[in-house]
Amino acid sequence: MAGRGVKLEQDKKEILKRGIHELPAPESFAVPSRFPPVKGEPDPKRILRAAEAAGIRSETDGVPLRDLLRSLAEQKTTLLAARCFDDDPFAAGEQAVLRESPEKVADGLALAAQACGAEETLIAAASRAEVRLLSARKIPAAAVAAGNRSPADFFLLQSLRRSGKNAALLGAQACAALSDAVREGKPAVEAVVTVAGNAVSKPGNYRVRIGMPLSLLLEFCGADRRAQFVSVGTALGGHSVLNLNMPVGFSTRCITVLKKPPLRREFACVRCGRCTTACPVGVVPWLVHRELESGPPEPLLLFHVGECIGCRACSAVCPSGIDLAGEVRRAALTKEGGRSV
Amino acid sequence: MILRDAAPPFTREGPCVRSMLGWTLFALFILLVVPTVRYGPRPVTMACAAMLTCLLCELLANLLRTGRFFVTDPSPLVTGMVCVMLMPLNAPLWLPCAAGAFAILIAKAPFGPFGRTPFNPAAAGVAFTALCWPSLVFTYFDPSQPYVLPAFGPCVFREGQSAAAVLKDGLKPDILPLDLLWNPIAGPLASGLALVVAAGGLLLFLSGSAHWEPTAFFLGVTALLAALFPRIACSPLTSVKYELLSGSLLFCAVFMVSNPVCEPRSRTGRCIYGALAGALLMVFRYFGQYEQGAVFAVLAADAVSPLLSAAVEHLRGWEAKAHE
Ligand code: SF4
Ligand code: SF4
Numbered sequence: 001m002a003g004r005g006v007k008l009e010q011d012k013k014e015i016l017k018r019g020i021h022e023l024p025a026p027e028s029f030a031v032p033s034r035f036p037p038v039k040g041e042p043d044p045k046r047i048l049r050a051a052e053a054a055g056i057r058s059e060t061d062g063v064p065l066r067d068l069l070r071s072l073a074e075q076k077t078t079l080l081a082a083r084c085f086d087d088d089p090f091a092a093g094e095q096a097v098l099r100e101s102p103e104k105v106a107d108g109l110a111l112a113a114q115a116c117g118a119e120e121t122l123i124a125a126a127s128r129a130e131v132r133l134l135s136a137r138k139i140p141a142a143a144v145a146a147g148n149r150s151p152a153d154f155f156l157l158q159s160l161r162r163s164g165k166n167a168a169l170l171g172a173q174a175c176a177a178l179s180d181a182v183r184e185g186k187p188a189v190e191a192v193v194t195v196a197g198n199a200v201s202k203p204g205n206y207r208v209r210i211g212m213p214l215s216l217l218l219e220f221c222g223a224d225r226r227a228q229f230v231s232v233g234t235a236l237g238g239h240s241v242l243n244l245n246m247p248v249g250f251s252t253r254c255i256t257v258l259k260k261p262p263l264r265r266e267f268a269c270v271r272c273g274r275c276t277t278a279c280p281v282g283v284v285p286w287l288v289h290r291e292l293e294s295g296p297p298e299p300l301l302l303f304h305v306g307e308c309i310g311c312r313a314c315s316a317v318c319p320s321g322i323d324l325a326g327e328v329r330r331a332a333l334t335k336e337g338g339r340s341v
Numbered sequence: 342m343i344l345r346d347a348a349p350p351f352t353r354e355g356p357c358v359r360s361m362l363g364w365t366l367f368a369l370f371i372l373l374v375v376p377t378v379r380y381g382p383r384p385v386t387m388a389c390a391a392m393l394t395c396l397l398c399e400l401l402a403n404l405l406r407t408g409r410f411f412v413t414d415p416s417p418l419v420t421g422m423v424c425v426m427l428m429p430l431n432a433p434l435w436l437p438c439a440a441g442a443f444a445i446l447i448a449k450a451p452f453g454p455f456g457r458t459p460f461n462p463a464a465a466g467v468a469f470t471a472l473c474w475p476s477l478v479f480t481y482f483d484p485s486q487p488y489v490l491p492a493f494g495p496c497v498f499r500e501g502q503s504a505a506a507v508l509k510d511g512l513k514p515d516i517l518p519l520d521l522l523w524n525p526i527a528g529p530l531a532s533g534l535a536l537v538v539a540a541g542g543l544l545l546f547l548s549g550s551a552h553w554e555p556t557a558f559f560l561g562v563t564a565l566l567a568a569l570f571p572r573i574a575c576s577p578l579t580s581v582k583y584e585l586l587s588g589s590l591l592f593c594a595v596f597m598v599s600n601p602v603c604e605p606r607s608r609t610g611r612c613i614y615g616a617l618a619g620a621l622l623m624v625f626r627y628f629g630q631y632e633q634g635a636v637f638a639v640l641a642a643d644a645v646s647p648l649l650s651a652a653v654e655h656l657r658g659w660e661a662k663a664h665e
Contacts, residue, residue, distance in 0.1 A: 006354045089352050228345050235352035242344050261347040267358045267414065268456025272552075273606040274355060286606055287654075316350045319357045320456060323348060 003279040005149035006313040008235070012092040012194070018204050020096050020192055023220055025209040037185035044073075047115040047182055054181035056188040057250040059093070059171040065112075065178065072116035072168050079165040080118040081144075082109040084172040085126035087152040088234040090196035091254035094172040095126045096205040097192055101176055102134055106141040108175030111182050116168075124156055124169065150236060151311040154280050173250075191250055193217070197257040199227035208248050215244035218257060229261035236312040264321035275314040275324050281307045285314040285324040288331045297334060305332040358455070361550040361601075362415045368541030369422040369596070375537060376430060376530055381489040383430055383496075384530060391437035392421035398442050402450030416455040420444045423463035423596055426531040427589050427636065428470075431482040431496040436474065440466035460643045461597050464636040471631060479506070479632060484525035484533075501527030505588035505632040513573045514583060529633070531592035542595035551599035554608055555615030559598045562619030563590065572627065590622065593635035603643040605650040607657070613649050618642035 035053045038046045048066050056065040060083070072080070082105055084098035098105050106123065113121045123143040125131045131143045146152045153169055160167035173192055180186035189210055196203045201222030208217055214230070230241045232255055240261070275285035283304045291297040305328050314324040356364070376384040395417035404410050424440040444466030449458045471478045482488060483501030490496050504514040504526060516526055526533040545551040564581045571580030585591060598618050604611050618638050625634025 008352060008354055223342075225342055227342055229347060230342070230344055231347075231349075231351055236350045238349055238351060240344070240346050240348075242346060244342065244344075256351065261345045262351045263347060264353075264357075265359075265413070268454055270358060270361070270456045270602050271604060271606045272601045273608070273611075276606070312350045316353050317355050318353075319355065319361060321353075321357065325350075326348075 002282045003277045003313070005147075005151060005155060005280050005311070006236075006278050006316045007149050008087075008089045008316070010148075011089050012086075012095075012196070015090075015092050015194060015196065015204050016096060016099065020100055020205045020207050022207045023209075023212075023217065026212055026216060029209055029211065032187045032189045034185045034187065038182045042111060042114070042182050044115045044117070047111050047178070050181040050185075051115070051178055054177060054186065054188045056174055056177045056181060059173045059191065059250050059253055060169075062249060062251040065174050068170070069112060069116045072118070075166065075168070077116050077118045077166050077168045079120040079122060079160060079167040080109065080113040080116060081122040081124045081156070081160070081167060081169050082106075082141075082172050082175045083124055083146075083153060083169040084130070085124060085146040085152060086194075086234075086253075087146070087150050088236070088254060090256055091194045091234055093192040093194050093205055093253055095130065096194075097172045097176055098123070098125065098130070099133070102137055102139045104176045104179045105172050106139050106175075107183070108177065108179035109141065109170065111178050112170050112175060118168070120165070122160075122167075150313055150316075151280060151309065154309060154311065158280075188250075191248060191252060193248060193252050194254040195221040195223075195257070196254065197227075199224040199229075199257040199259045210249060211247045213245050213247055214241065214255065217248060217255070218244065221257075223257045224259065227257045227259055229256075229258040231256045231258075236316055237310070266322055267320040269318075269320055269322060272319055274317040274319065278313040278317045280311060280313065281309060283308050283314070283328055285318075285328055288328050289322060289324060292327050292331060297331060302331040302335045305335055308332055356549045359414055360548070362419055364545060364548045364550040365419050365596070366415055366422065368544050369419065369426065371541055372426060372531060372534055372537055375534055379484075379525055380430060382492040383490040384425070386492045387428070387430070387432075387434060387437055387530075388422055388425045390434050391425045391441045392418045394438040395421035395424075395441040395445050398445035399450070402446060406450070414455050417441075417445055420449070420463045420466070424466050426592055426596070427463070427467045427529050427633075428478065429481045429528070430490060430530050431480070431498050432477050433495060434493060436470055436477055439473075440470045442466075443469040456602055458602055459647070461600055461603050461636075461639050464593075464597055464639040464643070467636045468640055471633070471636070475631065479503075481527035481529075484527055503528040503532065503588065503632060504583065504586070505532075505626075508572050508583060508587055509626070509632045511573060513575060514587070528587070529589050529592075531589055532587070535586050535591050538591050538595050542599075545595065545599065551595075552601055552604065552611055553599070554611040555598045555604055555618070556594045558612045558615030559594045559619040559622075560585065560591075562616045563594075563623055566620065566623040570623075570627070584623075584626070588633050589635050593622075593639060597635070597639045598642070603646055605646055605653060607650070607653045610646075610649045610653040613653075614642055614646055617645060617649075 051065040084094050086094050109121045123141050124146045128145045134143045146156050177188040190207050231238045308328045312325040373384050399417040421441045424437045428437045444462035448465035449462040482498035507514040546553045567581045567584035568577035621641050622638035
């Protein structure tokens with residue numbers, strides 16, 4: 001039985017109110033040169049060429065947009081939805097891009113759908129309020145509110161697929177960049193990154209040049225020099241950073257700067273069953289934990305682990321602080337290869 | 342910046358083990374207020390003595406197990422408080438301490454740290470004292486007299502009969518059921534505090550520190566059995582009121598049966614666990630030697646809990662599917 005995911009407390013109202021701050025590119029960075037925009041009516045080939053020329057990558061996983069659209073075409077995608085929600089307590093880049101230029105997102109989405117052969121498009125907004133905002137601005141695209149439980153993209157795709165659509169998601173930033181590339185010949189050299197956390201004095205959404213070192217960005221945001229923890233990516237799926245020379249990439253999305261690292265003490269499983277209620281694909285994480293704990297696991301007893309989507313909802317709800325997602329991943333490897341962990 | 346490493350997730354939802362225990366402890370502390378106001382500082386000294394004993398036993402157990410002197414969580418304090426709540430206030434101070442020491446050293450420590458205990462340690466501790474010193478555990482002072490009990494020394498008191506003992510004798514207690522909600526009555530410390538216990542339960546359930554299902558099913562089954570088979574000549578509703586509000590039943594329903602550590606993990610399992618504990622409690626009340634059977638019922642249900650878990654896993658086909 002699949003679970004309900006996890007509802008994460010959101011803390012980004014203020015960040016969203018302030019819009020997107022443009023940060024100047026470092027002086028050593030070359031001025032990006034434009035290329036000729038698509039003339040006349042764009043067709044799939046021209047759109048894909050423009051995506052390639054602009055160097056657009058998906059902000060979700062960093063995959064080049066051209067490759068992504070080609071694979072969506074191969075999968076015979078029938079509905080393409082713009083992912084305009086962030087599914088994270090701090091990250092707000094996708095939502096901010098939609099608020100800033102909904103027309104561009106809708107246009108880019110329509111172009112992407114044309115390129116991959118999807119007949120329908122949909123704007124997946126963060127909430128009903130965002131959907132109302134879109135209709136108030138008369139955006140000519142169907143819109144829906146993504147749920148407020150994480151992994152929201154998984155639940156959204158699941159509900160769309162249940163209604164018979166072969167649906168896929170594309171990030172709002174990639175959509176806007178595609179519109180820019182096709183209509184204006186603008187290369188994709190920037191990303192919208194949310195900088196948040198209790199050790200930054202100017203949290204917000206920043207439009208940053210790709211390749212800019214994190215240290216420079218954090219300096220702009222007034223990061224406290226005594227901060228002990230920086231993470232890149234979402235709160236559930238991100239990773240900690242130890243070297244601030246790391247460059248901003250397409251999939252950086254969110255940088256969290258904290259005074260102290262979020263260390264968790266691990267206790268024994270207290271049998272609350274929350275992990276099972278949270279898992280969206282029906283893994284029973286405590287069962288996996290019990291198997292791994294009681295010596296070398298029997299691969300055949302690692303139930304459903306191959307279906308894990310790595311959303312970390314189970315780890316986020318576990319009151320004992322057990323790295324259940326990590327254990328399920330290890331168990332999946334064991335089951336796949338018959339190896340012991 | 343000197344940066345430190347950490348593993349995701351960097352956020353969490355819901356309570357953590359420490360907050361769950363913290364809420365439980367808070368709810369238990371609230372229960373001390375009324376008796377302290379009524380009878381003086383003895384409830385507080387008793388609670389402090391039992392908690393300190395449990396803490397020292399936990400430290401000792403950790404020292405023996407790992408060679409280090411540490412405590413990771415407030416669970417020994419919770420165990421100490423629960424032991425006190427199930428004792429009469431006139432009991433010698435060493436009695437809840439003995440219950441706490443047994444709970445930690447015999448019922449908890451051999452199985453590992455918090456979370457691995459197969460039995461509710463406090464229930465085991467109280468059962469131990471009930472078996473060894475029944476006259477001390479089941480002798481209560483008469484609270485209708487205006488008493489201020491000494492903080493430390495032995496109590497001189499006039500004996501009173503608890504509602505549970507009167508019911509055990511097949512008689513109708515000389516108290517209105519509504520008095521059991523709030524008024525001082527002879528019995529363990531937590532008896533006569535039904536309203537405060539209920540408020541504590543609400544706090545635990547709303548904060549996500551305990552499961553409501555076992556408590557609901559425990560109370561449901563005890564109420565049903567009390568209505569179907571009244572021990573005294575009265576209407577089913579009166580029987581239900583007396584049975585639910587007498588002794589430590591309500592306290593056990595909220596603070597012991599809902600303890601997630603010993604319950605099955607699935608909701609179905611938890612419902613069956615609660616119902617089983619309720620049925621066992623009524624069996625102990627009908628046929629047992631002691632007026633208080635709640636801790637024995639909790640221990641028996643804990644013993645069956647792994648079997649219930651396995652049965653639910655089997656019925657849900659988890660094992661079968663695992664072999665697909
Ligand atoms: S990480 Fe895997 S096991 Fe954990 S909730 Fe997500 S899908 Fe389920
Ligand atoms: S959430 Fe954690 S503590 Fe609760 S059952 Fe799952 S593994 Fe055990």
